[in-house]
Amino acid sequence: LLKHCIAVRDCSNYPGLNENFIRIAVRTKDENIQLLDAVRKILCPQAPAFVQKRKRPALMLQGTCSNAGKSVLTAAFCRIMLQDGYSVAPFKAQNMALNSYVTPDGCEIGRAQAVQAEACRLDPDARMNPILLKPNSDTGSQLVLHGKATGHYNVKEYFGRKKELWHEVTAAYDSLANDFECIVLEGAGSPGEVNLKSRDIVNMRMAQYAQSPVLLAGDIDRGGVYASFIGTYATLEPWERKLLYGFLVNKFRGDSSLLADAHDYVVNMTGKPVLGVIDYQRDLGLPEEDSVNFGFNREVVRDTQTLDVALIHLDHIANFTDFLPLEFESDVKVRTVRSGHELGEPDLIILPGSKSVAADMEKLRCTGLFDRIKNSTARIAGICGGLQILGQRLLDPEGVESSSVEVAGLGMLPYETIMRKEKTLRRNQVRRGDGALLSGYEIHHGESYATGTDCYVVRDENDNVIGFEQGRIFATYLHGVFDDDQFRRDFLNEVRKAKGWGPKNTLTEYGIETALNSLAEHVRSRVDMKQIYKRMGLQ
Numbered sequence: 001l002l003k004h005c006i007a008v009r010d011c012s013n014y015p016g017l018n019e020n021f022i023r024i025a026v027r028t029k030d031e032n033i034q035l036l037d038a039v040r041k042i043l044c045p046q047a048p049a050f051v052q053k054r055k056r057p058a059l060m061l062q063g064t065c066s067n068a069g070k071s072v073l074t075a076a077f078c079r080i081m082l083q084d085g086y087s088v089a090p091f092k093a094q095n096m097a098l099n100s101y102v103t104p105d106g107c108e109i110g111r112a113q114a115v116q117a118e119a120c121r122l123d124p125d126a127r128m129n130p131i132l133l134k135p136n137s138d139t140g141s142q143l144v145l146h147g148k149a150t151g152h153y154n155v156k157e158y159f160g161r162k163k164e165l166w167h168e169v170t171a172a173y174d175s176l177a178n179d180f181e182c183i184v185l186e187g188a189g190s191p192g193e194v195n196l197k198s199r200d201i202v203n204m205r206m207a208q209y210a211q212s213p214v215l216l217a218g219d220i221d222r223g224g225v226y227a228s229f230i231g232t233y234a235t236l237e238p239w240e241r242k243l244l245y246g247f248l249v250n251k252f253r254g255d256s257s258l259l260a261d262a263h264d265y266v267v268n269m270t271g272k273p274v275l276g277v278i279d280y281q282r283d284l285g286l287p288e289e290d291s292v293n294f295g296f297n298r299e300v301v302r303d304t305q306t307l308d309v310a311l312i313h314l315d316h317i318a319n320f321t322d323f324l325p326l327e328f329e330s331d332v333k334v335r336t337v338r339s340g341h342e343l344g345e346p347d348l349i350i351l352p353g354s355k356s357v358a359a360d361m362e363k364l365r366c367t368g369l370f371d372r373i374k375n376s377t378a379r380i381a382g383i384c385g386g387l388q389i390l391g392q393r394l395l396d397p398e399g400v401e402s403s404s405v406e407v408a409g410l411g412m413l414p415y416e417t418i419m420r421k422e423k424t425l426r427r428n429q430v431r432r433g434d435g436a437l438l439s440g441y442e443i444h445h446g447e448s449y450a451t452g453t454d455c456y457v458v459r460d461e462n463d464n465v466i467g468f469e470q471g472r473i474f475a476t477y478l479h480g481v482f483d484d485d486q487f488r489r490d491f492l493n494e495v496r497k498a499k500g501w502g503p504k505n506t507l508t509e510y511g512i513e514t515a516l517n518s519l520a521e522h523v524r525s526r527v528d529m530k531q532i533y534k535r536m537g538l539q
Helices: 029-043 070-083 111-119 155-160 162-177 204-210 225-235 238-243 256-270 320-328 357-366 369-375 385-390 485-498 513-526 529-536
Strands: 058-063 088-091 094-096 100-102 108-110 131-135 140-145 148-154 182-186 214-219 244-252 274-279 307-312 332-337 348-351 379-383 393-395 406-408 415-431 437-450 456-459 465-470 473-476
Touching: 058 070, 058 204, 058 529, 070 088, 070 111, 070 182, 070 214, 070 513, 088 111, 088 162, 100 111, 100 415, 100 437, 108 111, 108 131, 111 182, 111 513, 131 162, 140 155, 148 155, 148 415, 155 162, 162 182, 162 204, 182 204, 204 238, 214 225, 225 244, 225 256, 238 244, 244 256, 256 274, 274 513, 307 485, 320 332, 320 485, 348 385, 357 369, 357 385, 357 393, 357 406, 379 385, 379 485, 385 437, 385 465, 385 473, 415 456, 415 465, 437 465
Parallel strands: 058 182, 058 214, 088 182, 094 131, 214 244, 244 274, 307 332, 307 348, 348 379, 379 473, 393 415
Antiparallel strands: 100 108, 131 140, 140 148, 393 406, 415 437, 456 465, 465 473
16 A cells, blocks of 8 residues: 555554554545555456546636625636637526526526626526526525526525535536536635535535636735635635635735735645735726626716716616616716615616516605606616516516515506516517617516507517607616617717707727626736646646
């Protein structure tokens, strides 16, 4: 055994034992396989070797906390590997977010995984995010499994399904990995959340299954990043520490050479190196993973004349990235509004999507926004849940989203919405009344229908109702409608015209290709990709 680098202990001095007895410490699965294979070679060399099947090369990004930058860094490594000629795909076992996206085949996944798929120049695929949890209360969520809504569960009910769901997750991963040369995985929250470790299906357990090294990212902009590195490491079991390859300092502002002493300290405390310092990426232009950073404060040089756009902040806001393109327009200033006294007299009011429309309508009443919006003379746009709020009534007889069977809407257009258990998930293109093309994707339980003729009903080629328009009111079920540069400019020019301003004819390009390439270039300059590829088994 010594020839195979395995040390054993003589037990001849133990009572009742002799020189024929030895003792050996076996700590991990890998070491167990190493021992078995060594004994095979010694006693029966002609027997088949003990071989642990090697999975596809993989790399996993985890964080010391939520919003540490895991999603963006995952996208960066996806693009880097694509640029280096690898066939690569993203994967996140479980995502909790209200910001979702519809795949070309009508499945629902986290918006972050859709961005990561674009970094790989792939169509989004439900296998990339087999479990999506969409919170509808402080203790419950809708479970979207393999892209399809399967019901609502409280925390205990969901935890009770974890064993079953683990098999769904690993099956999705194996299927995806079989189609690509390598996978970049994203964790969730933090691997140091000891209250969740026993039920983990997304962090270290997933890394172990994928046989993936882990890069742990921390947000230095918040402060305490090195304490969070060491603290997270302290919570890890020996097998988890073995998976941890090193740390990434994210969102740094300043001279990274000043961090050398801290990096030495981390190595001395954990035995793991800091593998890179990523600068704070101001105005990167990539959608945020969720509404943690919901706000519109991009540093764009504004025109002398700017449109005042009030985005209503709903408690259950969903797909808030619908309005990210507006941030890049120099004649627009978007502000979030939470109460009636904050509304003022904007040029445009936007009602975004919502995961719980009835609850959000009640909140609008409590904050005074309901009456202020109803009495406003501003132009109004409602997207998905916002469309439902603008109508006359919301009916939910089956309790799909709430216990309220009927809730009165703003009544600004003559239509009603009835909630259906089956969720509509599809990409779509439709024509407005003026012939302009609208494109985007639908994610909704509601089915809306006109109750009068005093508005234009927007329908798709299959006669499905996609939206309503009348005068200054624009309501649509299409998410991502403002991503189209020409439509966005035409729509804003309508608002300008209502103010008596002339049109602005220059188009602002909103696309994430430039952002992804810029991000990849920066991350590549801050990490040693050759070493990472070697650790992954790609080189």
